[in-house]
Amino acid sequence: MAMANNKKQCFVCNKDKIIYSCSGCSKKFCLLHLNEHLQSLNEDFNTIINDYDQFRDQINKKQPFSSSMKQINQWEKNSIELIQQTAQRYRNVLIEKGRKDLDKLKRKFHAITEKMKKVQKENEFNEMDLNYFKDQLMEMKKHSENQMEMNSKENPQIFIEKLSRRVIQKLILRKWRQNGSTICGGNGRGGKLNQLSSPEGIFIDNHRNIFIADVGNHRIVRWKRNENQGTVVAGGNGRGNGLNQLDWPTDVIFDQQNNSIIISDCGNRR
Structure with a gap:
């Protein structure tokens, strides 16, 4: 002043x-x-x-980020529950698949051995019969070894990748309002053209056609917009390694420039 x-x-x-x-x-x-x-x-x-x-x-x-912490804790809880549920579901799928393959192999083994017993009892066999039984045994051994290799090496990785994608998809879907609509499948698990079985990868082209890797049916299906059934564009001839067959295809891309389909044929490693 x-x-x-x-x-x-x-x-x-x-x-x-x-x-x-x-x-x-x-x-x-x-x-x-x-x-x-x-x-x-x-x-x-x-x-x-x-x-x-x-x-x-x-x-x-004041607790630092108390509101955000609650959201993170809830997200962690929901994620763990979803991972556990998905993991258990795929454990069941793997067990069921292994059981079916083993039952199929046992049935074939039983049929061959019964045939061997019959031939041996009748004492009527030649070199062609012996070669047949040898070839059948080698084929069954090879199938068994391939199945064990897939179960021990490749299949776990496949299922883990599937699990991760499914969990992420479900976590994202939980944020959406539950007012969606079914555009493909939705008619139960099966091999009809209006059904799907364990669908995985999808691709949508410029015309809004949906290409689906229909894993359980060993095929690629295309669903056009507003159609009530799909069209098989690859595979669909049973599980196998032929050029017209697929084995657990997990993903698909449609190359619109070359009008060709690129497929991840997981079971055939190609």
Whole structure:
């Protein structure tokens, strides 16, 4: 504050007195009202200090990112539950598939051995019969070894990849409103043209045609927009390694420029 040498009008009382200027607001006060002004400033400053103290208490009590942490914890819980459910479902699929393959191999083995017993009992066999039984045994051994190799090396990786994709898809779908509509399949598991069996990879072209890797049916199916059934465009001739067959195809891409289909034929490793 600076004291003036001449009398001037006070901002508050409007009387001519010796006045003092406030460097903050640039207003001029007499001594009495200057003291009142300073007291008011002190009170305002104390109010600000009190507000700071209250905010400090809020900071000390506040848990960092409490709302976000709750959301993350809930997401973690939901994700773990979904992973466990999906993993169990695929365990069951793997067990069932292995059981069916083993039953099929046992039935074939039983049929061949019964035939061998019959030939041996009748004591009527030649080199052609012996070669046939040898070839059948080698074929069954090869099938058994290939099946064990797929189960121990490749299939677990396939199922893990499927599991990961399914979990991610379901986590995304959980964020959407549940008002979707079925555009392909939805008629139970099966091999008819209006059915699918364990569908995996999909591709949608510029005409909105949907190409589906129908894994369980060992085929690629194309569904045109608003159609109630699909068209087999690759495979569909049973599981196998022929050029017109597929074995657990997991993904598909339609090359529109060359009008060709690129398929990940997982079971045939091609």
